[in-house]
Amino acid sequence: xxxxxxxxxxxxxxxxxxxxxxxxxxxxxxxxxxxxxxxxxxxxxxxxxxxxxxxxxxxxxxxxxxxxxxxxxxxxxxxxxxxxxxxxxxxxxxxxxxxxxxxxxxxxxxxxxxxxxxxxxxxxxxxxxxxxxxxxxxx
Amino acid sequence: xxxxxxxxxxxxxxxxxxxxxxxxxxxxxxxxxxxxxxxxxxxxxxxxxxxxxxxxxxxxxxxxxxxxxxxxxxxxxxxxxxxxxxxxxxxxxxxxxxxxxxxxxxxxxxxxxxxxxxxxxxx
Numbered sequence: 001x002x003x004x005x006x007x008x009x010x011x012x013x014x015x016x017x018x019x020x021x022x023x024x025x026x027x028x029x030x031x032x033x034x035x036x037x038x039x040x041x042x043x044x045x046x047x048x049x050x051x052x053x054x055x056x057x058x059x060x061x062x063x064x065x066x067x068x069x070x071x072x073x074x075x076x077x078x079x080x081x082x083x084x085x086x087x088x089x090x091x092x093x094x095x096x097x098x099x100x101x102x103x104x105x106x107x108x109x110x111x112x113x114x115x116x117x118x119x120x121x122x123x124x125x126x127x128x129x130x131x132x133x134x135x136x137x138x139x
Numbered sequence: 140x141x142x143x144x145x146x147x148x149x150x151x152x153x154x155x156x157x158x159x160x161x162x163x164x165x166x167x168x169x170x171x172x173x174x175x176x177x178x179x180x181x182x183x184x185x186x187x188x189x190x191x192x193x194x195x196x197x198x199x200x201x202x203x204x205x206x207x208x209x210x211x212x213x214x215x216x217x218x219x220x221x222x223x224x225x226x227x228x229x230x231x232x233x234x235x236x237x238x239x240x241x242x243x244x245x246x247x248x249x250x251x252x253x254x255x256x257x258x259x260x261x262x
Binding site for chain 2: 001002003005039041042043044045046071077078079080088091092094095096098099100102131133135137
């Protein structure tokens with residue numbers, strides 16, 4: 001059994017879902033492992049990770065619209081708003097999703113379903129550079 | 140590659156977020172594992188785990204109370220959080236971002252002792 005890790009630096013264009021399956025898959029393939037477990041961990045509290053449908057882009061925009069309705073940008077609702085009206089909503093949206101995913105490796109590849117993709121969910125309006133730690137264990 | 144495992148008891152002081160980063164980090168440091176994976180698992184259904192920014196916890200608590208609606212109903216924000224989180228270990232420390240901390244979300248108004256299982260694998 002061996003382990004490898006790296007950190008991906010992902011530039012986001014602002015609020016919404018950004019698919020990162022390809023860079024993740026590429027790094028996993030380079031490690032030439034047959035079976036194992038990939039753990040993804042995002043080092044931020046205003047962006048998160050999600051496994052979601054990668055076929056119809058409307059799924060991503062509908063999901064983002066749902067979160068906008070669920071967590072309104074209303075300054076009367078929050079105390080923490082040092083970085084603007086999207087500051088606290090971004091933290092709540094992160095809390096409702098996750099900072100960590102584990103995906104098993106089967107026959108050398110990610111065991112994602114046909115329509116599943118790995119997404120970085122940016123919750124801030126402005127573009128950001130996000131760090132995602134990849135940790136792979138297996139053989 | 141080796142493994143270490145332990146159960147730590149966390150004393151909560153009523154409903155809300157309790158920062159457990161320091162206790163977890165201290166345990167990880169004692170294991171002297173340079174690279175690996177820490178899995179944190181809470182053995183309760185009325186308390187859960189979350190990786191959060193320290194400053195946002197009051198607003199989060201208010202948000203969950205509002206989401207729940209009726210104040211008569213016991214708010215159950217813990218159900219929206221996880222019972223498990225895995226955090227990679229790099230250079231002998233948790234790979235948390237500068238503003239991230241590990242929190243235990245207690246749902247009950249009373250003080251409780253919560254059991255958190257730590258499992259570390261690496262070398």
